Amino acid sequence: QITLKESGPTLVKPTQTLTLTCTCSGFSLSTSGVGVGWIRQPPGKALEWLALIYRDDDKRYRPSLRSRLTIIKDTSKNQVVLTMTNMDPVDTATYYCARVGPASQFDYWGQGTLVTVSS
């Protein structure tokens, strides 16, 4: 059974750095072709892809947020970590991690974690 679970703070202050962890089970981050991405959804708005990392450490970032994002993986813990610097209230959203399949679909999703940016 494949599951992903996000963890991290629920509240961050403006200008702080957000660190989110995605713990994966049922598949290995060291398996060929495997990738895990982060997607966010502001309240009442659409899904927005942020970043993705593949087994071979190939990393992709949303161009408009590239300077603020870093994605890494810890294969020994089967975790993927996303950091986003200089948080702003507009970054308030539910953040999801999801596994990416061979056709670039997100086939398994975590439950999501709501992050609020407020002083």
Next chain:
Amino acid sequence: QSVLTQPPSVSGAPGQRVTISCSGSGSNIGAGYDVHWYQQVPGTAPKLLIHANDNRPSGVHDRFSGSKSGTSASLAITGLQAEDEADYYCQSYDGSLSGWVFGGGTKLTVL
């Protein structure tokens, strides 16, 4: 402004058929990248409904079907049921952006 364009809302009566369109461009759908569809019940995570244009994952009812042509794609839902009321998103890959793109989402209301 989403890269993929969807109608904000569609509606239909129980038992009817509805379609949701997803319009892209030559750098995403038109470039040959696959289109995927997700169903999101409010308050829950998105669920993969259709992958690679017209394929249903195991467990998805055959009332849901997808198609793709040129720079657009469509999701069709037949035999509408109350439980189908949700938000639906299309997704593809954009070669110019080198990243994954979503539509703005369509809210389906079952009358």
